[in-house]
Amino acid sequence: FTFRRTLDEAFVEEIEAELFGADFGPETVRALLDGPNGIRQAWKDKTITEAEEVREFLKRNLKAMLTRREVKLAQAATPPTVILVAGVNGTGKTTSIAKLARRLRDDGKSVVLAAADTFRAAAVEQLTIWSQRLGVDIVTGKPQADPASVAYQGAETALATGVDYLIVDTAGRLHTQVNLMRELRKIRDVLSKKIPGSPHECLLVLDATTGQNALNQAKLFQAEVELSGIILAKLDGTAKGGIVVAINNQLDIPVKMIGVGEKLEDMEPFDVDKFVDAVFE
Amino acid sequence: AITRRFTDIIGNITRKKITEGNIKETLREIRVALLEADVAFEVIKDFLAKVEAEALGDRVLKGVNPGQQFISVVYEEMAKLMGPVDTSLHYAQQGPTVILMAGLQGSGKTTTCGKLALLLKTEQKRRPLLVAADVQRPAAVEQLKKLGEQIGVPVFSESGVKPPQICLHSLDFAKRQGCDTVILDSAGRLHIDEAMMAEVKEVAALTTPQEIFLVCDAMTGQDAVKSAKQFNEQLSLTGVILTKLDGDARGGAALSVKAITGKPIKFVGVGEKLENTLKPFRPDGMAQRILG
Numbered sequence: 426f427t428f429r430r431t432l433d434e435a436f437v438e439e440i441e442a443e444l445f446g447a448d449f450g451p452e453t454v455r456a457l458l459d460g461p462n463g464i465r466q467a468w469k470d471k472t473i474t475e476a477e478e479v480r481e482f483l484k485r486n487l488k489a490m491l492t493r494r495e496v497k498l499a500q501a502a503t504p505p506t507v508i509l510v511a512g513v514n515g516t517g518k519t520t521s522i523a524k525l526a527r528r529l530r531d532d533g534k535s536v537v538l539a540a541a542d543t544f545r546a547a548a549v550e551q552l553t554i555w556s557q558r559l560g561v562d563i564v565t566g567k568p569q570a571d572p573a574s575v576a577y578q579g580a581e582t583a584l585a586t587g588v589d590y591l592i593v594d595t596a597g598r599l600h601t602q603v604n605l606m607r608e609l610r611k612i613r614d615v616l617s618k619k620i621p622g623s624p625h626e627c628l629l630v631l632d633a634t635t636g637q638n639a640l641n642q643a644k645l646f647q648a649e650v651e652l653s654g655i656i657l658a659k660l661d662g663t664a665k666g667g668i669v670v671a672i673n674n675q676l677d678i679p680v681k682m683i684g685v686g687e688k689l690e691d692m693e694p695f696d697v698d699k700f701v702d703a704v705f706e
Numbered sequence: 707a708i709t710r711r712f713t714d715i716i717g718n719i720t721r722k723k724i725t726e727g728n729i730k731e732t733l734r735e736i737r738v739a740l741l742e743a744d745v746a747f748e749v750i751k752d753f754l755a756k757v758e759a760e761a762l763g764d765r766v767l768k769g770v771n772p773g774q775q776f777i778s779v780v781y782e783e784m785a786k787l788m789g790p791v792d793t794s795l796h797y798a799q800q801g802p803t804v805i806l807m808a809g810l811q812g813s814g815k816t817t818t819c820g821k822l823a824l825l826l827k828t829e830q831k832r833r834p835l836l837v838a839a840d841v842q843r844p845a846a847v848e849q850l851k852k853l854g855e856q857i858g859v860p861v862f863s864e865s866g867v868k869p870p871q872i873c874l875h876s877l878d879f880a881k882r883q884g885c886d887t888v889i890l891d892s893a894g895r896l897h898i899d900e901a902m903m904a905e906v907k908e909v910a911a912l913t914t915p916q917e918i919f920l921v922c923d924a925m926t927g928q929d930a931v932k933s934a935k936q937f938n939e940q941l942s943l944t945g946v947i948l949t950k951l952d953g954d955a956r957g958g959a960a961l962s963v964k965a966i967t968g969k970p971i972k973f974v975g976v977g978e979k980l981e982n983t984l985k986p987f988r989p990d991g992m993a994q995r996i997l998g
C-alpha cells in the first residue's frame with residue numbers, strides 16, 4: 426500500500442520548494458508554476474489530475490526549456506583546435522582542463538596545455554602536476570608574466586608541434602573586475618590573431634553550488650569573450666545547478682560538460698535527461 | 707530598490723496599523739527579492755512568517771505607508787538575525803591556539819588561511835604557523851607555502867602522512883618554534899563525503915581547535931543550507947567566514963547559514979590579495995545587500 430498524495434495547494438508548495446531548492450530562480454520557477462505551460466494551468470485544464478503526474482510534467486517542460494543540445498567539442502578545420510577556459514575564482518577551471526585533456530587524449534588526440542594563470546600562488550605548479558599525470562606537454566611562463574604572452578607561447582608551440590588541441594587555463598576573475606575582464610579579452614584576441622578562427626571553444630566553468638549570480642557571470646563573460654559553452658562543475662555534491670536553464674533561455678549558451686568529482690575521469694558530456702531527472706531525486 | 711524605500715523612515719506614529727492586507731504586496735516583493743538574493747527557500751518562509759507575526763498590529767509611522775514600514779522591520783530583523791557583530795577569536799589558555807578552516811571545494815580556505823595569518827601577525831602581534839594539511843589537491847601544499855613566504859609566516863607540512871597526523875605533529879612543531887597560533891588548512895570536501903567528513907572530524911578531535919570556521923563562498927545558492935548544516939553537525943563550528951564578497955553576489959547564503967547553524971559570521975573575504983581583504987562581518991550592511 427503506497428500513500429497517494431493529493432494534488433492540492435500544499436503539494437504544489439512542496440514542488441515549489443523543490444524547484445527553488447534546485448537554484449532554478451524566481452523567473453524559471455514562475456514559468457513552471459504559473460506560466461501558460463505551467464502546473465497551475467494544466468491543473469485547471471485537467472491535463473494533470475494526479476499528484477504523481479506533476480513531476481513528470483515538470484520534467485518534460487524542463488527538458489523542453491533546455492533547447493541547446495551541443496555537447497561535442499569543436500574541431501578546427503586544421504589543427505590546433507584552441508579551447509580557452511575562464512570563470513570566477515575557485516569554480517574548477519584548472520581541474521576541468523585536466524579532465525578535458527584526459528578525454529581528448531583517450532580519444533587519440535594530442536594535447537598541449539598553456540598555464541596562463543600567472544597570478545595565483547602555485548597555479549602553474551597545479552596544472553603542471555596534472556600535465557605530468559596525463560603525459561601531455563605544458564607551456565608555462567614566468568611568475569606574474571602577462572597571461573596573454575603565455576597564451577601566445579602556447580599557440581606558437583601548438584602550431585610548431587602540430588598538436589590537435591591547445592587548452593588555455595586562465596586565472597579566476599570576478600566578472601565585475603573590469604580590468605581582469607579586459608585581460609581575458611586580450612588573451613582571446615592574442616589567440617585569434619595567432620591562430621585565425623580561434624579560440625574554437627570558449628568555455629565558462631560554473632560551480633554547481635552557485636546561485637543566481639551564475640547568470641550575471643554568464644552574462645558578463647559572454648559580453649567579453651563570446652562563450653561557446655559551459656562546464657558545470659561539482660555536480661557530485663547536493664547542488665542541482667538549475668541556473669543553467671535560465672542561462673540557456675536568456676543567453677542561449679549550452680552546457681557541454683559536467684564535472685562530477687575531483688579525479689581525471691570525473692567529467693561527462695551534459696545529458697539533459699539525466700540532468701533533469703537528477704533534479705527530482 | 708527595496709532598501710531605498712525604508713532608509714528615510716522617521717516620524718510620528720499614526721492611528722493606522724500594519725495588517726495582513728496592507729503588507730500583502732510588499733511581502734510578495736520581499737520574498738522575490740530574497741529568492742533572487744539566494745536566501746534558502748525554507749529560511750525565507752520561516753523568517754518572513756516570524757517577522758510578519760511580530761509586525762502585525764504595529765502602529766504605522768506618519769508619512770509612511772504600511773509596506774514601507776514593514777520593509778524597515780524586515781531589514782532590522784534580518785540584521786538582528788545575522789548579528790551581533792562578533793569578530794572574537796578565542797585564544798588558548800596554554801599552548802598554541804588552534805584554528806581549523808573547513809568547507810567545500812574552492813570556497814577560499816587556503817587563501818583565507820593566509821589572510822588570517824597576516825591579520826593576526828600584524829594586528830594582534832601573534833606568531834602564527836600555517837599548516838598545509840591538504841595533501842590531495844595538486845600543489846596545495848605549494849600554494850600555502852607560497853602564501854606563507856609572501857607574508858613571512860612559517861608553513862608546516864609533512865609528506866607521507868595523513869592530515870590528522872600532520873595537524874597533530876604541527877602542534878609540537880609550533881611549540882618548538884614558539885608559534886602561538888596554529889592555522890590548519892584542509893582539503894575542500896563535500897558534506898556528503900562520509901570518509902572526508904570523518905577525516906576532518908578526526909583532525910578536530912586530535913587538535914581540539916579553539917576556533918573551527920566554515921569557509922563559505924558568498925555566491926552559494928540554495929545548497930548553502932545543506933552543506934552548512936552538515937558541517938555544523940559534524941564539526942560544531944565556532945564561526946563562518948564568507949568569501950568573495952568583492953563580487954556582486956547578493957550573498958543570501960549569509961542569512962541561510964546563520965539561520966541554519968546559529969553560528970556567527972565573523973569575517974568576510976573581499977579580495978584575492980592577502981592584505982586588507984579580511985574584514986569584520988557587518989550584519990546591517992549585509993542585510994542591505996541581500997534585500998537589494
Ligand SMILES: Nc1nc2c(ncn2[C@@H]2O[C@H](COP(=O)(O)OP(=O)(O)OP(=O)(O)O)[C@@H](O)[C@H]2O)c(=O)[nH]1
Pocket residue numbers: 512513514515516517518519520521542545548595596597598630658659660661662683684685686687691811812843894896
Ligand atoms: N567535488 C568536486 N570538486 C571539484 C570538481 N571540479 C573541481 N573541483 C575541486 O574544486 C577545487 C577548485 O578547483 P580548481 O580547478 O583549482 O578551480 P579553479 O577554477 O581553477 O580555481 P582558481 O584558478 O583559483 O580560480 C579543487 O579542490 C578541485 O578538486 C568537481 O566536479 N567536483
Ligand SMILES: Nc1nc2c(ncn2[C@@H]2O[C@H](COP(=O)(O)OP(=O)(O)OP(=O)(O)O)[C@@H](O)[C@H]2O)c(=O)[nH]1
Pocket residue numbers: 514515545597599809810811812813814815816817818840843846892893894895949950951952953974975976977978983
Ligand atoms: N575575489 C576573491 N577571490 C578570492 C577570495 N578568497 C579566495 N579567492 C580566490 O578563490 C580561489 C579559490 O581559493 P582557494 O584559497 O584556493 O580555495 P580553497 O577553498 O582552498 O580551495 P580547495 O582547497 O580546492 O578546496 C582562488 O583563486 C583565490 O584567489 C575573495 O575574498 N575574493
Ligand SMILES: [Mg+2]
Pocket residue numbers: 518519520542548595596597
Ligand atoms: Mg585554476
Ligand SMILES: [Mg+2]
Pocket residue numbers: 815816817840846891892893894
Ligand atoms: Mg585549498
